[in-house]
Amino acid sequence: MMPGPGRSGLILEEPLLWEKGKEGRTAFSMPEQDVPECSGEVDRELLGNGPDFPDLSEMDIVRHYTRLSTWNFGIDTGMYPLGSCTMKYNPKINEKMAATPGIAASHPLLADELSQGALQVMFELQTFLATLTGMDAVSLQPAAGAQGEMAGMLVFASYFRKKGEKRNKILIPDTAHGTNPASAALCGFKPVQVKSGADGILDPKIVAELMDEETVGIMLTNPNTLGLFEESIREITAIVHGKGGLVYGDGANMNAVMGLVDFKRCGIDIMHLNLHKTFSTPHGGGGPGAGPVCVVEELEPFLPVPRIVKGRDSYHLEVDCPDSIGRLHAFFGNFGVLVRAYSYILSMGAENLKKASQLAVLNANYVRESLRDVLHLAYDKPCMHECVFSDKKQQEHKISTLDMAKRLIDHGYHPPTIYFPLVVPGAIMIEPTETENKDDLDQFITVFKDVAREAREDGERLRQSPMHSKVRRLDETLAARSPCLTG
Numbered sequence: 341m342m343p344g345p346g347r348s349g350l351i352l353e354e355p356l357l358w359e360k361g362k363e364g365r366t367a368f369s370m371p372e373q374d375v376p377e378c379s380g381e382v383d384r385e386l387l388g389n390g391p392d393f394p395d396l397s398e399m400d401i402v403r404h405y406t407r408l409s410t411w412n413f414g415i416d417t418g419m420y421p422l423g424s425c426t427m428k429y430n431p432k433i434n435e436k437m438a439a440t441p442g443i444a445a446s447h448p449l450l451a452d453e454l455s456q457g458a459l460q461v462m463f464e465l466q467t468f469l470a471t472l473t474g475m476d477a478v479s480l481q482p483a484a485g486a487q488g489e490m491a492g493m494l495v496f497a498s499y500f501r502k503k504g505e506k507r508n509k510i511l512i513p514d515t516a517h518g519t520n521p522a523s524a525a526l527c528g529f530k531p532v533q534v535k536s537g538a539d540g541i542l543d544p545k546i547v548a549e550l551m552d553e554e555t556v557g558i559m560l561t562n563p564n565t566l567g568l569f570e571e572s573i574r575e576i577t578a579i580v581h582g583k584g585g586l587v588y589g590d591g592a593n594m595n596a597v598m599g600l601v602d603f604k605r606c607g608i609d610i611m612h613l614n615l616h617k618t619f620s621t622p623h624g625g626g627g628p629g630a631g632p633v634c635v636v637e638e639l640e641p642f643l644p645v646p647r648i649v650k651g652r653d654s655y656h657l658e659v660d661c662p663d664s665i666g667r668l669h670a671f672f673g674n675f676g677v678l679v680r681a682y683s684y685i686l687s688m689g690a691e692n693l694k695k696a697s698q699l700a701v702l703n704a705n706y707v708r709e710s711l712r713d714v715l716h717l718a719y720d721k722p723c724m725h726e727c728v729f730s731d732k733k734q735q736e737h738k739i740s741t742l743d744m745a746k747r748l749i750d751h752g753y754h755p756p757t758i759y760f761p762l763v764v765p766g767a768i769m770i771e772p773t774e775t776e777n778k779d780d781l782d783q784f785i786t787v788f789k790d791v792a793r794e795a796r797e798d799g800e801r802l803r804q805s806p807m808h809s810k811v812r813r814l815d816e817t818l819a820a821r822s823p824c825l826t827g
């Protein structure tokens with residue numbers, strides 16, 4: 341047996357509730373009726389027959405959902421090395437804080453005077469995030485990273501409109517997350533791709549060639565999606581500012597740089613953070629999230645409304661901001677996510693946040709060094725929070741990244757991110773995060789080395805994998821073209 345946590349065995353089958361139900365079963369007992377039966381006419385047609393729900397006992401229901409939950413994989417089940425996602429362990433104290441009755445039941449329609457606690461939490465969270473990034477002002481409004489990007493692009497558009505400048509292009513590196521060009525295009529800008537250099541980072545000379553007075557600026561990610569720090573960041577931002585442009589920083593990879601990088605000093609004008617990645621909200625499966633934007637003073641008037649304003653001894657929400665890009669959604673988005681981030685930051689403290697980032701970087705470099713003999717390293721230099729390999733060494737055995745990723749499932753690991761970023765053919769992107777200890781990392785490394793050995797010696801086994809999972813290898817094209825939605 342392999343050293344990983346993977347096991348076959350008790351994977352229980354479970355039919356749909358409709359297939360499981362038996363007429364007459366019930367999950368509750370009503371007390372005996374002690375009032376006379378209604379003698380009036382009941383309009384049957386008006387009532388209808390009700391939905392056709394299956395009849396189930398309490399145990400039927402409990403087992404059904406408990407079994408389904410065992411088919412799911414999450415960070416509480418095991419290591420989840422999905423690059424570009426920061427799938428780290430989220431301490432349960434932060435869940436508990438978000439579930440505190442006064443917080444969980446607070447209502448967004450209550451008057452400001454009755455929501456002082458909630459407003460204070462949000463105001464202080466903004467202050468923490470400003471301190472962590474080095475920026476001047478923060479809006480917690482965006483509900484996801486991509487919405488933060490869109491807010492940023494709307495801010496850019498408003499800024500140039502106010503200055504009376506017509507600019508319609510935006511520079512975006514070829515390593516960017518797909519949401520970057522999408523957000524820019526949504527706001528009417530034409531994305532212009534910037535090729536990253538042979539060392540995986542941006543070359544200021546190329547940025548200088550592309551930057552002109554019709555370009556609003558650049559959208560860059562630091563550390564970038566190859567897990568590499570953009571070392572020429574200050575030179576690049578100076579070039580963009582020199583042509584009157586602005587710099588958007590995609591801060592989704594903040595887990596690598598908390599307390600380590602001052603983004604304002606790097607020349608960033610606006611950036612978003614993914615609270616659901618770095619600041620302790622469980623994610624994956626589509627949300628909820630929060631993507632606050634942090635800006636320099638000059639861009640503060642454009643931030644979305646409502647803004648939280650601190651008066652002499654109370655807080656209030658301000659919507660009367662003439663230059664604002666307006667509302668992004670109703671109320672304050674996913675408030676519970678903001679509470680988790682607040683609780684996470686307070687429980688960690690400044691020193692430990694910095695340490696978390698340092699450990700995230702250390703862990704990624706440990707994995708990188710430990711696997712470099714068996715996997716091809718896309719860029720052979722120290723990384724930040726994630727490292728990118730490829731299947732180049734396995735190609736001679738006709739084994740692909742997909743085969744290795746599927747085989748990891750047999751050994752109890754969620755596969756890393758694969759085939760992203762696009763600039764690395766056959767990419768395998770591993771982000772271990774700071775929350776895995778050395779024993780767990782060593783176990784993962786041993787398993788991956790064994791998968792690489794199998795690739796050399798027993799390729800057929802890899803091509804057949806996964807063999808011990810609930811379902812075998814799926815035909816992903818067929819699944820997309822003819823989805824079967826009935827189970």
Ligand SMILES: *Cc1c(COP(=O)(O)O)cnc(C)c1O
Nearest residue numbers: 424484485486517519561590592
């Ligand atoms: C995750 C991610 C995003 C998008 O964030 P969402 O909250 O999923 O919208 C943007 N950029 C980078 C680099 C990311 O990793």
